[in-house]
Amino acid sequence: MEYKIEVNNQTEIYDIGKVAKQAAGSVMLKIKNTVILAAISRDDKQVDENFVPLTVQYIEKTYASGKFPGGFMKRETKPSDFETLTSRIIDRSLRPLFPDGYAYPTQLTVFVLSCDPEVDLQVAALNAASAAIYVSDIPVNKSVSGVRIGRIDGELVVNPTNTELSNSTLDLYVAGTKEELLMIEMKANASMDNNTLPMMTIDPMIDPTLSENMLPVQKINEATEEEILEAIDKAQEAISAAAHAYEEAFSPIKKEDAVLEYKQDLMDDSIAIYIDEFYKEEVKDAIAKMAKSERASELKTIIKKIMTDDTAIKEEWSEEVVKNVMNDYKRKIVRKMIIEDGVRADGRTLTEVRPISIETNILPSVHGSCLFTRGQTQALVSITLGGDKDGQMYELLTKKGNQVDNFMVNYNFPGFSVGEATPLRSPGRRELGHGNLARRALEPTLDVDRVQTIRLVSEILESNGSSSQATICGGSLALKAAGVNVHKLVAGIAMGVVFEDDKHAILTDIMGLEDHDGDMDFKVAGTRDGITALQMDIKLGGISRDTLKEALYQAKEGRNHILSIMEKADEEIKVNNSILPKLELFSIDPSKIVDVIGQAGKTIREIIEKFEVSIDLDRDKGEVKIAGDNKEKVEAAKEHIVGIVNQPSRGRDSRGRDNRRGGSHRDSKPVPKFVQDEVVDGVVKRIVDFGAFVELPGGIDGLLHVSKIADHRVERVSDYLEIEQAVKVKILKQNGNKIELALVK
Incomplete structure (x- = not known):
């Protein structure tokens, strides 16, 4: 049965009950020429642990856009970074909807079967996945919608096409239900001023037709806190409208909820009283030590000690129950210290940033490096520079041919960074996600038309929260240490929020303990002028706009504090030009x-x-x-x-x-003189990205800049002019043999 829904600037056609009918729930979504299949299945046997065993796999079939798989194997194999990141977005958006105690292995599969190059696959994939869960027998009774917000020509646009998004200064992806937001990702897009020449395209010393006032100006397009709030408001309205429409359409066909058993929290009030009576101070000491590490080894020691007590033996307490009670007791102490005392486990105030130290170019044979340490989090970030042939080739369903990535950010998280004896593995979704966040934060500050290929690698040597933000800070300085043209320094900071009754506390620069026991965390990266990247995993149902605004401005204070330290380190950088x-x-x-x-x-x-x-x-x-x-x-x-x-x-x-x-050299000709605003006949001799060179009377060329061809933005000069075309032009300015022109309509 087909359901046609007009919502958020696009027509979505859901075909339900036609394919994959043995799955717990399945839908086929069509938007323009894009077709996505989403199917969800559930095992009947629970896992032993108390967590949601959800696996999300988003897979793009190359036949969807008439392509063969690249490489030696002509079938889909390892997922691309885009597929992995999209799987992660879907997981983060849907996992909070599963009921407490749900522990049945669940597989959500999303196939892209047909691809329209103008359709946003991440928005479509999440909407299809949500519909599949909603119509299934899994007890999820809320519909999720994903929307993308762009800012084009100064106006906010809901679900822009991919072409429109390429011209947007803002890229904000938001997922949520009709009552609350669940996940936010944002990045700023750099652009060139329309009235200037492309960066690093022409050297005025070589081409005499250029004047000094035509130097390139790059806009980073950071978003201010108010602009972010405005865009989130727009997204929330769009999501609410979509979620209402989905639930209204799908409720009549939703399967009856399956009768399932749910795992109960293993709690025992008597154990909590026992811990409070005899181990309170030891737990507080353990919390203080946990403030210096993401490991909970101190609590494990206390739990083993309790299990040897006569009371535990006589009462036959289960170690698993004691562990759960201990974790809950620890969580309450941490939150009470924050809400009532305004003090954190490591003794900091709520707005205090941990001590920071920075060293640059500590690796003598590396093009650029930075060791960034904040508290017990440490990132060693290295830069390798190369030419355009060193870029990473990849494919996108929405684009023809191979694409080349000339800015790569690789994030590595070895086990020793948290004191664990785990073997090195290939990067997982967490590593790819953190690397992608750092890339989104840093890329707007690089030259738009850079000719270098840049690989940034962050080795996390020590971790106690905010390692992705340490990567951003260290990465910005490593770029500078390698002599890369960075327009502004970028700093990142992780924030947290704790709610208790009618009170709340916002935490600056959270550590691992606060990330685990808090109610909301978000990461903000940017320059002194605004935000370049943002990532939030939140529930805004009970959070006022004022609280969110307070958190964003507190993040700005912390970001500027870090930038002040980074700016001092920048002044001391000594670029090793001999190896670059x-x-x-x-x-x-x-x-x-x-x-x-x-x-x-x-x-x-x-x-x-x-x-x-x-x-x-x-x-x-x-x-x-x-x-x-x-x-x-x-x-x-x-x-x-x-x-x-x-x-x-x-x-x-x-x-x-x-x-x-x-x-023999030809005789040089005198340069003809023109009068300002004089209109003369000319012939187009050469067309370039930034305009055209027009031959004028006397045999001299003048520059007709792209901004002087029409009264609106011109995307392609060749759409308006052609070689050997006769034109009338006005003389705007002449400085010797440098002549600027405007087209006379």
């Missing part, structure tokens, strides 16, 4: 490419051999790319090519050979 590779990208007049190549390639071979560099040339765009392991030699090669380009042109044929007797 160098990559230069600049443009020259395409007609001068033959001069750089030389007869039969002689000139370019001499440059490569002399300066020990590699050179790539683009004849059509006039782009020159020089790469090498020695910065000085790369810069010398660039100066050598600039010298060749600045020599008077020689007439050459298509093979680069001198086609005039004696190879």
Whole structure:
């Protein structure tokens, strides 16, 4: 049976009861040409432990977009990072809905069967997964909706298309029910000012048509706290509307809840009284030690001691029950200290950040490194720089061909960081999620049109909470230590909230103990001017907007405190230029490419051999790319090519050979003079990303910038102009042979 739901700027068609009918619940969702199957199954036997054994697998079938699987094996194998991160988003959004004590192994499978390049797969996947659970016999009686909020041309947009999202300054993904929000992820998107040239595309020293007021300006587009709150309000309205629509449509066909047994919390009031009477001080001492480690070994020692007491033996107390009672008792003490005394387990105030120390470039053979230590959390972050060929190739269903990732963030969490003797394993969902959060926080501060490939690796050497935020802080400084052009420093901080009755406390820079025993945690990363990335796992049903606002502004204070320490460390960085590779990208007049190549390639071979560099040339765009392991030699090669380009042109044929007797230089012509605002005839001679070069009377070229072609933003210059097209242009400004033009309609 089909259910057509118009909600949040898209038409969703749910086909229920048609396929996968032996699953506990299944749906097939269609949005435009995207088709997603979600099916959930449940075992009849409970696990021994008291937790929700939910497994979520989101899988993209390559046939969904008419592709073959990449690599040697021509079938889907290991999930991509995007698939893993999407599985994690679905899990975090749906897990809180399962009833307390539910311990039946449950498998949620989401297949992408057909892909429309404009449909947001993460939004569609979560909505399909939620519908499958809601119509099943699993006792989940709330519907979840996912929405994405973008900010395009200053306006908030619900569920923008993928093309629209690429032009958005904000990317906010929110999941929740009609009453409360469950999960939030946000990132800022950097952009270039429309009235400037693309970063690192043209060197004004080489192309004389550029003027000084046309230097590139990059916008990081950080979101302020108020802008975040406004976007969350918009998301909450959209989610509530969608959840109401889903429940209204699916309630009549929802299966009757299965009759299940639920595990009860193993509690015993008499044991709690016994612990309070005889072990209260020992538990407090253990909590103080836990403030320095994520391990609970001290509590385990006390539990074993209790089990040897005569009372425990006579009463035949179960060690599992004692353990549960002890954990609950510990939780109450921690929360009471915070709410009533305003003091935390390690003695800090609620707003106090743990001591921070920073060392940079401690690894002599590494391009850049930073050892960032905050309390008992320590991250060693290293940077490796390379060329565009060093990027990570990957595929996306929504895009054709292979994509290349030239900014990678790898987060590693070895067992010794928390004192555990566990073997090293491949990165799991947690590691990929933390690395992705750090990437989202840092990427907006890098050049939009950077030509470097950057790999950032964070080794967590010690952990007691907020290791992902230590990765962000250390990563920002490691980038600086490697000489990367970072527009602003980024700091990250983890916050927590504790609620008791009508009281609440907001905690800055939470440790592992507070993360475990708190009611809400969120991570905020950004610059002094705003937030670049945000991640929250929350329930806002009982949380007022004022409380959330208070938490965001308290996070801002903590972030600025950390940034002050980072700024001092930045001033002391000594970049090891001797080991840094160098990559230069600049443009020259395409007609001068033959001069750089030389007869039969002689000139370019001499440059490569002399300066020990590699050179790539683009004849059509006039782009020159020089790469090498020695910065000085790369810069010398660039100066050598600039010298060749600045020599008077020689007439050459298509093979680069001198086609005039004696190879004499042509006579130089005087530069014609124009009057400001004068309208003249011209001919388009060259089209580039940032505009067009127009030949004017007298044989000189002027620059018609992309911002002067139309009265609105122009995406592609070739949509408006073509080579050899006759045009009328107005002279805006002339400075010698530098002439700026505007198109006359």
